[in-house]
Amino acid sequence: MRQWAALLRPGDWLVIAGGAALVGFTLPLLWQGGFAERAIIRQNGQIFAETDLLTRREFAVPGPLGTTHIAIEPGRARVVADPGPRQYCVRQGWLARPGEIAICAPNRVSVQIAGRTKAYDSLSY
Amino acid sequence: MTASVTELTVTAEDRRVAWLATAAVALSLVDAAIPSPLPGVKPGLANIVTLVVLMRYGWGTAVWVSGLRVLAGSLLLGYFLAPGFFLSLTGTTLSLATLGLARHLPGRWFGPVSLSILAAFAHIGGQLLLARLWLIPHNGVFMLTPVFATAALVFGTINGLIAAKLLADTPAAEPDR
Numbered sequence: 001m002r003q004w005a006a007l008l009r010p011g012d013w014l015v016i017a018g019g020a021a022l023v024g025f026t027l028p029l030l031w032q033g034g035f036a037e038r039a040i041i042r043q044n045g046q047i048f049a050e051t052d053l054l055t056r057r058e059f060a061v062p063g064p065l066g067t068t069h070i071a072i073e074p075g076r077a078r079v080v081a082d083p084g085p086r087q088y089c090v091r092q093g094w095l096a097r098p099g100e101i102a103i104c105a106p107n108r109v110s111v112q113i114a115g116r117t118k119a120y121d122s123l124s125y
Numbered sequence: 126m127t128a129s130v131t132e133l134t135v136t137a138e139d140r141r142v143a144w145l146a147t148a149a150v151a152l153s154l155v156d157a158a159i160p161s162p163l164p165g166v167k168p169g170l171a172n173i174v175t176l177v178v179l180m181r182y183g184w185g186t187a188v189w190v191s192g193l194r195v196l197a198g199s200l201l202l203g204y205f206l207a208p209g210f211f212l213s214l215t216g217t218t219l220s221l222a223t224l225g226l227a228r229h230l231p232g233r234w235f236g237p238v239s240l241s242i243l244a245a246f247a248h249i250g251g252q253l254l255l256a257r258l259w260l261i262p263h264n265g266v267f268m269l270t271p272v273f274a275t276a277a278l279v280f281g282t283i284n285g286l287i288a289a290k291l292l293a294d295t296p297a298a299e300p301d302r
Binding site for chain 1: 230231233234235236237238239242243246267268269270271272274275277278281282285286289290293
């Protein structure tokens with residue numbers, strides 16, 4: 001170990017420290033847009049409600065077919081019930097990652113998860 | 126009967142570049158054989174050769190050896206003119222440029238390890254930029270920066286130490302340039 005350390009000159013330690021600082025500086029990039037922080041509920045394209053994902057709460061969103069029920073839990077959200085015929089948005093289950101979205105097209109309601117930054121413009125399944 | 130004979134005079138310098146480039150290409154192949162968790166995270170063993178050549182024979186020879194290594198290495202591994210080739214070329218170009226500047230640092234304070242780390246960061250920086258501009262035009266590429274930067278630091282240090290050891294163990298056969 002010591003013979004290897006002898007190959008390092010004083011400035012080398014400086015460069016290593018600088019490199020480590022650079023790595024530390026870039027570390028937050030790993031979490032960029034990585035956390036689900038908010039849920040955006042839209043009705044007919046308009047924002048119906050925007051909420052943080054910290055507490056448990058329920059939303060009842062009225063639409064042309066009836067009421068869509070949306071549940072919010074810490075870190076996730078889902079459509080609980082929807083009057084639409086095919087129930088796609090209900091069967092999608094919990095949404096927990098930024099960019100995920102459940103669309104109840106017949107009732108014109110959508111719920112989308114958002115992070116600090118917008119990770120995707122759209123996702124298709 | 127040949128109508129004309131083209132004489133190629135091979136200088137000692139040419140032979141040296143060819144041998145060193147061969148060593149670098151061999152190390153590139155070793156590099157490619159090492160499994161990596163993420164494309165782009167590689168030890169970059171061939172850079173040991175570049176560093177030794179830079180310290181012993183100067184920047185011009187290092188450029189020749191690196192250039193030949195990228196070309197021959199990509200031909201042997203079958204990615205010549207594929208995206209990986211241009212990533213390799215960009216990284217090598219930027220790290221050679223960095224080495225060209227960094228070799229003027231006072232040698233008493235900054236040894237091969239410093240040069241190696243600086244070159245490694247330049248290499249990965251160039252590759253990330255090219256990937257962002259051309260291959261994956263989305264800022265999501267930069268989310269992997271910490272991983273690449275860590276690899277650059279770790280492998281840069283190790284390669285620099287190996288190069289320093291080689292330089293210390295084999296005294297220069299001819300005066301340093």
